[in-house]
Amino acid sequence: MKRALVALALLAGPAVAQDRPVIVADSYPMAYFAERLAGDAAEVRLAVPAGRDPSSWRPGLADIVAIQAADLIVLNGAGLSDWTSRAALPRARTVETGRGLEDELIATDTITHSHGEEGSHSHEGVATHTWLDLALAARQAETLAAAIARAVPDAPVDAALAALLADLATLDETGDALVTGTPVPVLASHPRYEYLGHAYGFDIAALDWTAGVAPDAGQIAELEARMMDTGARLLIWEVDPPAETREAIAALGLAQAVVPSLAMPPVTGDFLSGFREGVAELDAALASLD
Amino acid sequence: MIRGTLALIVALALAGPAMAHRVNVFASVQDGKAGEEVVVEAKFSTGRIPALGEVRVEDAGGAVLATYPLEDGAARFPLDRESAAGGLSITVRTDDDHEGYWLLTPADLDPGS
Numbered sequence: 001m002k003r004a005l006v007a008l009a010l011l012a013g014p015a016v017a018q019d020r021p022v023i024v025a026d027s028y029p030m031a032y033f034a035e036r037l038a039g040d041a042a043e044v045r046l047a048v049p050a051g052r053d054p055s056s057w058r059p060g061l062a063d064i065v066a067i068q069a070a071d072l073i074v075l076n077g078a079g080l081s082d083w084t085s086r087a088a089l090p091r092a093r094t095v096e097t098g099r100g101l102e103d104e105l106i107a108t109d110t111i112t113h114s115h116g117e118e119g120s121h122s123h124e125g126v127a128t129h130t131w132l133d134l135a136l137a138a139r140q141a142e143t144l145a146a147a148i149a150r151a152v153p154d155a156p157v158d159a160a161l162a163a164l165l166a167d168l169a170t171l172d173e174t175g176d177a178l179v180t181g182t183p184v185p186v187l188a189s190h191p192r193y194e195y196l197g198h199a200y201g202f203d204i205a206a207l208d209w210t211a212g213v214a215p216d217a218g219q220i221a222e223l224e225a226r227m228m229d230t231g232a233r234l235l236i237w238e239v240d241p242p243a244e245t246r247e248a249i250a251a252l253g254l255a256q257a258v259v260p261s262l263a264m265p266p267v268t269g270d271f272l273s274g275f276r277e278g279v280a281e282l283d284a285a286l287a288s289l290d
Numbered sequence: 291m292i293r294g295t296l297a298l299i300v301a302l303a304l305a306g307p308a309m310a311h312r313v314n315v316f317a318s319v320q321d322g323k324a325g326e327e328v329v330v331e332a333k334f335s336t337g338r339i340p341a342l343g344e345v346r347v348e349d350a351g352g353a354v355l356a357t358y359p360l361e362d363g364a365a366r367f368p369l370d371r372e373s374a375a376g377g378l379s380i381t382v383r384t385d386d387d388h389e390g391y392w393l394l395t396p397a398d399l400d401p402g403s
Contacts, residue, residue: 061350061377085314116326224374 004116021071021152026081027054029131032271033141036164037148040072041155046047046265047081054081054263055128078105080263082130095147097140098130105130106194127194129261133273134172136195138165167272168172174279178286187226188236192261194198200282205230211238214245220258224252235287243261255288257281264272313340313380313390315382319369319399332360332382332390339363343384350376359382374399 020230021042025031034044048054054076059067064087067073075084077098098105106127128171131137145161179201186197191206205226226232228278234255241249241256249256259278260266266274292319317330330345343360347367355373358365378394 058391059393060352061379061393061395065377065395065397068395068397086391087395088398 003013012207022069023072023074023148023151024067024070025074026084027076028135029262030076030140030144031265031269033137033164034072034074034099034148035090037141037145037157037160038152038155040158042148042152045070048174048264051264057081057083059083059087072147074147076128076130076140077101078126078128078130088138094149095144097143100143101130101136101139104133104136106198108191108194127191129192129263131262131271132193132196132275133199134168134175135199136166138172141165141168171272171275171279172199174276174290178279178282184234184286185230186234186236187223187230187232188238189241190238190261192238192263193236193259196259203230204236213250214242220248220252223249227252231290234282236282255285257285296390311390313382313384314380315380315390317378317380317392317394319394322364322366322395323369324368326371327343328369328378328380328394329364330358330360330365330367330380330382330392332363334388338351340386340388341382343382346381346383348379349373352379366379371399 005122012244020040021038023036023044024037024047025044026047027048031044031046034042038044047059047063048057068088068090071093073094074090075081075094075096075098078101108125108209110129130140141164145157148155149157166255175196181201183197183201183203184224186193186204187200188204188206189209190211191208191261193202193204193206196202207219207223207226209219223235233253234257235249237256237258238261240246240258244258257278258281260274262271269277313332313334315330315332317328320327320329324334328347332340332343334340340360340363345358345360345367347355347357349355355370355378356367358367374394375396377396377399379391380394381389381391383389
């Protein structure tokens, strides 16, 4: 199932002018789940403009006005979308699918810095990409299904939820099969994969490289140091790196796998196929280590 | 599926850009002695109140309407409904270089809406 998501920026008018109920989602996984669950009974829109990361997007006033007018606002939670705490959202029409997952959230140790009168301090948070653990994603889908059943009574939610959960469970099994026994140390180009690692047997140490940009000499030196520290022999990329970068990394003895974080829509395919491709890349990379 | 005890994941950098320099901002319209006022409140996620800072007010088109001092985490200014017709974007920058914002839409400008 793949339908083009409508970017909220293209809205021609408020949600009340539409024929079908409008569901606005703050991230691609939530939009995908909403599409699966609501079917044709609702129009699902992604709040974030194409190519923008939900974690750093700052909406304009017109965006918030349009979001406020939606019949249902779907949030991932876990602190993914900063903007959701920067404007008033109608509580009765907003569902945070991560609610109830508090005990499962993974804390992140963030940078400590010093400036101003406050002195040295750190910014703490939790990892945001909960959907990369498909068991958590399934629970989010269940929470969302209940909200859609209330907001869009015509939607065939029960059957759709059963089908979605079955798809997620099937994929979850492929993830489970990746690693048996001790977690495998892995480096990641970005801090996105905490839940994926926790669920599927990877002990992940994250770098923070710019997507699609070749790392400089300092970053390569840092990578080598992290390889020594962790024993990692595999590097996860969020997007396919430049060819020369891939060659340089291979020369260090690292296997590589491109695993989309799926916070934004994949260029081709959908959430399920994107996740499946990521698992296949990890499987091939692990096999190359044997 | 491997799901042991939750581990503290140590990232080398920020979990996301939104985590940096976070100050929570809230703004609302209240009736003041001299008429309607926009009341701005700012607080760090730790609960600490920023002592000083600046409040920048922009209209829906991004034009800066005014700036006001932030003192003890608060500021207030008269609501000009004409210039605020499309809503107000209110950005707080504290004197120790943290920034946050609140978006006040036209619906938010009507008390009781």
